[in-house]
Amino acid sequence: MISTLPHIVENAASMFPEREAFRCGKASISFTELDVKTNQLSAYLRKKGLKKGDRVGIYMDRCLETTLAVYGIMKAGGVYVPLDSLAPHPRTLFLLEDCGIEFLVTTPKQFKRVSALLAANKTLANIVGISKEIGVDAIGWEAISEISLESYSPVEILETDLAYIMYTSGSTGAPKGIMHTHLSGLTYAKSAAEVYEVTKEDRIAGHAPLHFDISTFNYFTSPLVGAANVIIPDAYTKLPASLSTLIEQEKISIWYSVPLALVQLLTQGVLEKRDLSCLRWVLFGGENFAPKYLRELMNEWPQATFCNVYGPAEINQCTYYHVPSLPENDMQIPLGKIWKSAIHKILDEQDLEVPKGEAGELVVATPTMMQGYWNNAALTMKSIFIAKNAKEIDQKYYRTGDIVRENENGELIFLGRNDRQVKLRGYRVELDEIEAVLTRHEGVEEAAAVINKVDENTTGIYVAVILHANQVFESDDLIAFCKSHLPSYAVPHQIEIRSNFPRTSSGKIKRSAITTI
């Protein structure tokens, strides 16, 4: 029985030993090879003293080694923590420290960055994936592949053990770690496999980076059914005309990404010259897909079913909406119905259920839900709503913070947020985090962040700033500061230095008026 995430690979290796499991560029790996290589990494980590529950960082771009790292770490009983190799170092250093990471799995390409991280960090003691001298214990991938498995025995893992921690924007200015167990990850993988009827004949595109929760579809669901997952190298994600060639050549049958990647494919992917008729599913999530682009894309790929996927990273997924026909108007695409792995309520501000059809906060109870936020019991408590179920037993619901209403078909419609979280390129960004980061700058007295239009199709972050008296800083200085503390998608496109803000009568910043004066 498959009851933990590593069982996925063990099972696939016995059922589909020679089939292609993962591919990236010219490199490819079968399920048997994946099983053996991840056992070797697991054996090495155990030998070096990794204990069950230890957090292990994965610091890579999109490459085949990501899959070895994910399963090698979990097989050793470790908890994998994806680190964005493009994030500013202060952010990565925070994550390393917050999770107490001693082991980092990486590739030779990251040598310079890892060296820079080591120079500023005290917890890292073991680097996997680099054979050059780097100042701490290190081993290359070549040497890992030579490890003997003669005396190897698997670690016993429970489904309630932690499997991975994914970080997301936190409103206090520090990112927060979402802890998932083998049960929550695996339940998601199985539910998604069922909804999309994924089979071993499918070829799935791995577009999302490992630190984005969409990637669990690629790393868990794909091997669960014996499908081939084609990891898209970083270069292709930046050039749609090359990306569409790759989709054609690899005969991709399932695509899953944020809407932005699909809009770029549509507008710059030269789709009229590509044969993408193998595509049978186009899944999108993370943010709203503008109906005008969706309509054009559905016309372009009439053989494919398009699906709006919804669910905060804390619960993986909880609804889906298979777009039934070309959107006739520019009404927002529904989030869809709650899937069968979850139950939900829609609550008013007093935590009472709203009458059917009225707006309220969506709360969801599901086995795909996180265990909580890493090292932050208070925030975990705040994110949970408890109700008695029919048997008078406490049932935990996750408070999504999303305001929704149910339409006459029982589909949920997204209306907005009950806080200041926004979505940019599918990524969650807390506007409070941007303000918190900026007020850490020596020159800044106050900051007010809002989203506004960069151009017709793009939204970005605009920040108005008041400097301390006698401080002289330019807007560019503050942008540079943001670049070194925030991931690129969260860097404001404009920072304006002001002498005052519009305020309410009680003196609070009137953010709704901030861009209009």
Next chain:
Amino acid sequence: MEEKIVAFVNDQISSNQTDEKIEAQDDLLGGGILDSLGMMRLISFIETEFGIKVPPEDMTIENFINIETITGYISSK
């Protein structure tokens, strides 16, 4: 031409974490120097600066992998 592009990438759009400046042969796409929006900004810079039009079918890895291939591409237009 090469210097102008190198300067634009280093000063305007690079998300490079180390202090080292990029050079003409450095991989712009795989090394984490540019993200997809950075790429779009680079292309519009090239269009304005060198007075050419870059059609979508030319926005490929072969043409944009590094600054050397970019200058080669611009010269061919």
